[in-house]
Amino acid sequence: MKEAIKKNISRINKHLPFIYPMARKSYRLLKNNIFVTAFLFYKFVREYKKFKKLSTNRFALRWSQRLPVLNQKQAAFGYDRHYLFHIAWASRKLASIRPQRHIDISSQIYFIASVSAFIPVKYYEFKAIDAKLDNLSFGSADLVNLPFKDKSIASLSCMHVVEHVGLGRYGDPLDYDGDLKAIFQLQRVLAVGGNLLFVVPISGLPRIEYNAHRIFSYQQITNAFGELRLKEFALIPDKHDDGDILFNATKEMADAQCHGCGCFWFVRDK
Numbered sequence: 001m002k003e004a005i006k007k008n009i010s011r012i013n014k015h016l017p018f019i020y021p022m023a024r025k026s027y028r029l030l031k032n033n034i035f036v037t038a039f040l041f042y043k044f045v046r047e048y049k050k051f052k053k054l055s056t057n058r059f060a061l062r063w064s065q066r067l068p069v070l071n072q073k074q075a076a077f078g079y080d081r082h083y084l085f086h087i088a089w090a091s092r093k094l095a096s097i098r099p100q101r102h103i104d105i106s107s108q109i110y111f112i113a114s115v116s117a118f119i120p121v122k123y124y125e126f127k128a129i130d131a132k133l134d135n136l137s138f139g140s141a142d143l144v145n146l147p148f149k150d151k152s153i154a155s156l157s158c159m160h161v162v163e164h165v166g167l168g169r170y171g172d173p174l175d176y177d178g179d180l181k182a183i184f185q186l187q188r189v190l191a192v193g194g195n196l197l198f199v200v201p202i203s204g205l206p207r208i209e210y211n212a213h214r215i216f217s218y219q220q221i222t223n224a225f226g227e228l229r230l231k232e233f234a235l236i237p238d239k240h241d242d243g244d245i246l247f248n249a250t251k252e253m254a255d256a257q258c259h260g261c262g263c264f265w266f267v268r269d270k
Helices: 002-015 019-025 027-032 034-053 081-097 109-115 178-189 218-224 251-255
Strands: 102-105 121-125 136-140 153-159 190-202 207-209 213-215 229-236 260-267
Touching: 081 109, 081 153, 081 190, 081 229, 081 260, 102 109, 109 121, 153 178, 178 190, 178 218, 190 213, 190 218, 218 251, 218 260, 229 251
Parallel strands: 102 121, 102 153, 121 136, 153 190
Antiparallel strands: 190 260, 207 213, 229 260
16 A cells, blocks of 8 residues: 555656655655645645745744645544543542542553642653653553552552553563453552542453453453442443543443443442
């Protein structure tokens, strides 16, 4: 497919020399439709010339420094509903719990950077991140062998992570049961009275979409965390029309999804 695209670019370039810079800087668009992209680039050139006439020289404006963005004039603003709403859910939970200190294992770094504005956070990844921010520190940890004592962490999160463990997507060793080993570790280290925020894809049809992720059933997750009590379950459903995030969702709601997002708040009572 890529070779065919390159041949088309070369052929058209003989007749339309202006296509080359557009092909070089807008390759992703070219993969979709080279002729639409050529038309958009033609409009871009016209608008550039028009805009240059308006210049008062407050900024450098050079053709050699162009960076065409051709496909956003009519595009609706897009976002990943799973990541927007599970982060919003977890942030609100921590704001209400207000732990003295929070530990996160490999969740979205933007989540922990924001939460560290009001709670001290230590963030663990397989390889420690080299960054500095008040109230936020970094460490390295292997999720299937966490370096913490049993029942030692009062506030813990691991979100949109466990579905990947053992599939090799991120260079980790292949392990069919890597998810269960990771869950065992999270459960082991949670302190009595502690809170765990845990997020994974959810469906009535549990499966592995190799090597991207696992999709779990509600029952698989609640069974795996058998030592803990489920305090709250929220669901980000497949369809926007069903709601952005459903609080106090049920197993039946989760089982009706093809690829929803399950947000589990577990606590350890003993």
